[in-house]
Amino acid sequence: MTEETKGQKKKIIPKKNPMPAQDPAERIKNFHEVALGYTEEAALAEAERCLQCKKAPCRQGCPVEVDIPAFIKLVAEKDFAGAIKKIKEKNALPAVCGRVCPQENQCEKYCTMGKKNEPVAIGRLERFCADWELAKGVLPQEVAPPTGFKVAVVGSGPGGLTCAADLAKLGHQVTIFEALHVPGGVLMYGIPEFRLPKRVVQAEIENLKKLGVKIEVNAVVGKFATIDELMEEEGFDAVYIGTGAGLPYFMNIPGENSCGVYSANEFLTRTNLMKAYLFPEWDTPIKIGRKVAVLGGGNVAMDAARTALRLGAEESWIVYRRSKNELPARHEEVEHAIEEGVKFAFLTSPTRILADENGQVKAMECLRYELGEPDASGRRSPVPIPGSEFTMEVDTVVVAIGQGPNPLVPRTTRGLEVTRKGNIVADPATGATSKPGVFAGGDVVTGAATVILAMGAGRVAAKSIHAYLMNKKEQA
Amino acid sequence: MYKILEKQVFSPIIKLMVIAAPRVAKKCQPGQFVILRTHEEGERIPLTIADFDRQKGTVTIVFQEVGKTTRQLGALEAGDCVRDFVGPLGTPSHIENFGTVVCVGGGVGVAPVFPIARAYKEAGNHVIGIMGARTKELMFWEDKMREACSELFVTTDDGSYVRKGFVTDVLQEVIEDRGKEQIALVLAIGPQPMMRACCNLTKEYGLKTIVSLNSLMVDGTGMCGCCRVTVSGQTKFVCVDGPEFDGHQVDFAELARRNAFFLAEEKLSAQRWEESRKSAGCGCGCRCGGGH
Numbered sequence: 200m201t202e203e204t205k206g207q208k209k210k211i212i213p214k215k216n217p218m219p220a221q222d223p224a225e226r227i228k229n230f231h232e233v234a235l236g237y238t239e240e241a242a243l244a245e246a247e248r249c250l251q252c253k254k255a256p257c258r259q260g261c262p263v264e265v266d267i268p269a270f271i272k273l274v275a276e277k278d279f280a281g282a283i284k285k286i287k288e289k290n291a292l293p294a295v296c297g298r299v300c301p302q303e304n305q306c307e308k309y310c311t312m313g314k315k316n317e318p319v320a321i322g323r324l325e326r327f328c329a330d331w332e333l334a335k336g337v338l339p340q341e342v343a344p345p346t347g348f349k350v351a352v353v354g355s356g357p358g359g360l361t362c363a364a365d366l367a368k369l370g371h372q373v374t375i376f377e378a379l380h381v382p383g384g385v386l387m388y389g390i391p392e393f394r395l396p397k398r399v400v401q402a403e404i405e406n407l408k409k410l411g412v413k414i415e416v417n418a419v420v421g422k423f424a425t426i427d428e429l430m431e432e433e434g435f436d437a438v439y440i441g442t443g444a445g446l447p448y449f450m451n452i453p454g455e456n457s458c459g460v461y462s463a464n465e466f467l468t469r470t471n472l473m474k475a476y477l478f479p480e481w482d483t484p485i486k487i488g489r490k491v492a493v494l495g496g497g498n499v500a501m502d503a504a505r506t507a508l509r510l511g512a513e514e515s516w517i518v519y520r521r522s523k524n525e526l527p528a529r530h531e532e533v534e535h536a537i538e539e540g541v542k543f544a545f546l547t548s549p550t551r552i553l554a555d556e557n558g559q560v561k562a563m564e565c566l567r568y569e570l571g572e573p574d575a576s577g578r579r580s581p582v583p584i585p586g587s588e589f590t591m592e593v594d595t596v597v598v599a600i601g602q603g604p605n606p607l608v609p610r611t612t613r614g615l616e617v618t619r620k621g622n623i624v625a626d627p628a629t630g631a632t633s634k635p636g637v638f639a640g641g642d643v644v645t646g647a648a649t650v651i652l653a654m655g656a657g658r659v660a661a662k663s664i665h666a667y668l669m670n671k672k673e674q675a
Numbered sequence: 676m677y678k679i680l681e682k683q684v685f686s687p688i689i690k691l692m693v694i695a696a697p698r699v700a701k702k703c704q705p706g707q708f709v710i711l712r713t714h715e716e717g718e719r720i721p722l723t724i725a726d727f728d729r730q731k732g733t734v735t736i737v738f739q740e741v742g743k744t745t746r747q748l749g750a751l752e753a754g755d756c757v758r759d760f761v762g763p764l765g766t767p768s769h770i771e772n773f774g775t776v777v778c779v780g781g782g783v784g785v786a787p788v789f790p791i792a793r794a795y796k797e798a799g800n801h802v803i804g805i806m807g808a809r810t811k812e813l814m815f816w817e818d819k820m821r822e823a824c825s826e827l828f829v830t831t832d833d834g835s836y837v838r839k840g841f842v843t844d845v846l847q848e849v850i851e852d853r854g855k856e857q858i859a860l861v862l863a864i865g866p867q868p869m870m871r872a873c874c875n876l877t878k879e880y881g882l883k884t885i886v887s888l889n890s891l892m893v894d895g896t897g898m899c900g901c902c903r904v905t906v907s908g909q910t911k912f913v914c915v916d917g918p919e920f921d922g923h924q925v926d927f928a929e930l931a932r933r934n935a936f937f938l939a940e941e942k943l944s945a946q947r948w949e950e951s952r953k954s955a956g957c958g959c960g961c962r963c964g965g966g967h
């Protein structure tokens with residue numbers, strides 16, 4: 200905005216500048232990214248929509264309090280380098296968050312523009328800035344002189360990556376231990392290529408390496424060494440646990456171990472991490488049949504249903520116990536799924552999976568539901584309708600009803616307090632656990648949540664770890 | 676990258692490799708396994724830790740070439756590397772002094788039995804070893820087994836070595852000869868039909884039998900559920916709850932069905948591999964163009 204236009208009444212443009220996207224008919228045949236990103240023109244036009252509100256309600260909706268009006272102002276001024284710097288003051292992974300944050304429940308939910316019109320497309324602008332920087336090559340960041348302290352980060356999801364980056368910049372020597380053969384956590388094995396290209400994640404990881412962070416893959420903590428051993432034998436002064444919520448829940452209904460029933464984790468890991476969509480060029484296979492039913496209604500379920508289409512399913516169904524209004528997935532993902540031809544069976548849940556004589560899935564017995572009283576989560580709870588049984592023929596079932604924390608680390612760590620559900624107990628303000636020198640955050644603490652919350656937790660923990668180490672130094 | 680320090684060829688389809696993997700070697704226990712990937716586009720496959728040397732930081736694997744990945748692995752030589760090697764995975768064998776333990780190894784199953792038999796013996800058990808192979812040329816580690824066990828019986832299905840008979844025949848003779856009261860535990864590891872046959876036999880005698888299951892796997896850390904089996908009517912994950920289970924409680928039929936799920940894809944992969952080998956000379960995936 201220039202000085203002249205300031206103070207003048209702004210012309211309101213009611214709608215967001217549209218996000219260019221691959222045509223649905225085309226994109227269901229490939230795994231390339233669906234949303235193509237703003238052009239500079241669109242970004243400038245969108246930035247102009249921002250009212251630069253004094254109170255910036257959008258900022259309160261952001262879990263890491265990015266200074267949203269400030270970065271949008273810089274975009275409008277074409278100072279993209281300044282804009283990305285502003286974002287990065289608070290958000291370490293903007294290229295990721297710009298793509299996968301549920302903005303409609305966060306910043307954009309509170310945007311003043313959104314009261315009467317569509318909110319400013321904050322997420323799209325964030326992505327634009329981050330992509331601009333990635334295309335140009337990220338500038339090296341400053342690293343403080345070595346402190347001599349060693350920190351272990353367990354798990355390389357968004358929380359672990361953020362914590363590692365912040366600590367490295369403060370001069371600590373950081374090693375990330377990752378169980379799988381590539382770092383990135385859910386960003387690599389869970390969220391599909393068509394929503395979050397893996398090159399974007401790997402670019403963030405390259406930046407981390409430039410900060411001096413060591414990454415040991417194929418390293419399952421609790422197996423090759425426990426947390427206690429890392430601290431006592433390998434000389435780590437502090438540990439951050441960001442092992443996520445990687446344990447798949449099943450329905451516990453008869454027939455669930457039939458051939459053709461996958462957890463969403465298996466289905467997505469085969470496809471994303473092991474690149475089964477490139478079979479037989481890549482060795483890991485996946486099989487989907489003609490008709491796929493995905494159980495659940497979150498981001499994970501949408502990702503599985505859309506993946507199934509791309510793998511060649513003729514029909515891909517979301518089977519969800521509640522109605523469309525309660526779908527927990529991001530709006531954009533639901534819309535994209537509908538555009539692509541994913542079908543929805545709302546108010547439906549299976550009671551049994553039926554298999555043929557070879558153990559191969561052939562159908563699901565289902566019940567229909569209606570919505571009753573609101574439950575603890577405030578959503579109306581589904582109540583089965585007696586006598587509403589029906590059979591749905593399917594070849595593949597993907598169970599996407601949630602994940603819990605993997606018990607491996609809690610079980611092998613002395614003195615680490617966990618909840619009844621197995622989540623690690625950590626102070627939200629500091630990330631401190633019941634064990635001195637051990638901090639935790641992300642899905643392993645909160646249960647399956649979001650990228651930005653995990654990132655925020657990693658950042659909070661990095662601050663506390665730094666304070667803990669500095670305190671340790673003083674005492675020594 | 677994890678270097679192959681040594682390779683032994685026991686038969687055209689059974690091979691041993693010693694791999695440099697200090698982190699795994701330091702902590703592994705009998706009964707645990709690794710997951711490896713030979714190259715970037717490769718599949719993650721589980722293989723049991725057949726032996727280890729904590730000082731040298733090495734882990735020994737013995738594998739049978741059954742499909743694409745094991746054949747590709749078998750085509751590598753000492754000095755080559757495997758891309759990924761993660762472990763030790765799974766729950767270690769429960770080792771204590773039970774009294775007399777019978778350890779049955781069928782085919783390539785002799786390799787995983789070896790470290791467990793050795794640990795049983797070190798714990799004070801009288802270990803009766805039974806090892807069998809289809810034919811003489813598939814037999815390996817008789818010497819190591821003789822050392823690990825208190826006594827050892829050897830058999831071949833076709834009678835080409837020592838005697839003719841299945842391991843189950845020998846197992847039955849041992850039970851009859853010693854008396855079932857004298858035997859505290861049976862451990863059986865090998866192809867699924869063999870483990871199943873051992874369990875059917877020991878059930879008749881009421882002899883507790885431990886088996887090590889070889890389900891399909893992806894991550895090996897409890898994250899995907901690909902490896903689930905039904906044991907005592909409950910779903911278990913082989914990679915974290917096992918691989919050892921009470922054989923009398925395992926739903927072997929379900930396991931066999933689940934393991935056959937990708938049969939068509941496995942065939943296609945193996946076929947493509949054979950063709951690429953013919954055309955590229957070496958074809959081990961190293962893209963050397965046949966040079967090594």
Ligand SMILES: Cc1cc2nc3c(=O)[nH]c(=O)nc-3n(C[C@H](O)[C@H](O)[C@H](O)COP(=O)(O)OP(=O)(O)OC[C@H]3O[C@@H](n4cnc5c(N)ncnc54)[C@H](O)[C@@H]3O)c2cc1C
Nearest residue numbers: 354356357358378384385389420443641642648649650653
């Ligand atoms: C399919 C899918 C789609 C999603 N879509 C969205 C979305 O659109 N927007 C959004 O905001 N959120 C989304 N989420 C949720 C989001 O991805 C998670 O909340 C977030 O990744 C949690 O981050 P984290 O740092 O806690 O750990 P994770 O990303 O879960 O990573 C944990 C890492 O720790 C490793 N690990 C586990 N145990 C060990 C061990 N013992 N030793 C060493 N390493 C270990 C794991 O292998 C993994 O790499 C989605 C999740 C899934 C599964």
Ligand SMILES: Cc1cc2nc3c(=O)[nH]c(=O)nc-3n(C[C@H](O)[C@H](O)[C@H](O)COP(=O)(O)OP(=O)(O)OC[C@H]3O[C@@H](n4cnc5c(N)ncnc54)[C@H](O)[C@@H]3O)c2cc1C
Nearest residue numbers: 720721722723737738739741742743744745889890918941
């Ligand atoms: C915990 C565990 C430990 C194991 N330890 C060993 C070991 O020490 N030595 C060894 O040789 N093998 C072992 N296996 C089996 C080994 O993992 C498989 O043989 C291997 O994955 C086959 O890969 P492939 O690509 O060569 O063949 P694929 O193309 O995957 O399969 C080819 C053929 O082998 C069959 N097959 C595939 N996987 C298995 C399996 N898990 N069990 C039985 N048959 C299978 C298929 O049905 C098919 O007919 C173990 C498996 C598990 C789960």
Ligand code: SF4
Nearest residue numbers: 249250252257310311
């Ligand atoms: S609330 Fe909306 S219009 Fe106001 S500053 Fe934030 S993004 Fe701009």
Ligand code: FES
Nearest residue numbers: 895897899900914
């Ligand atoms: S192999 Fe994935 S859970 Fe066991």
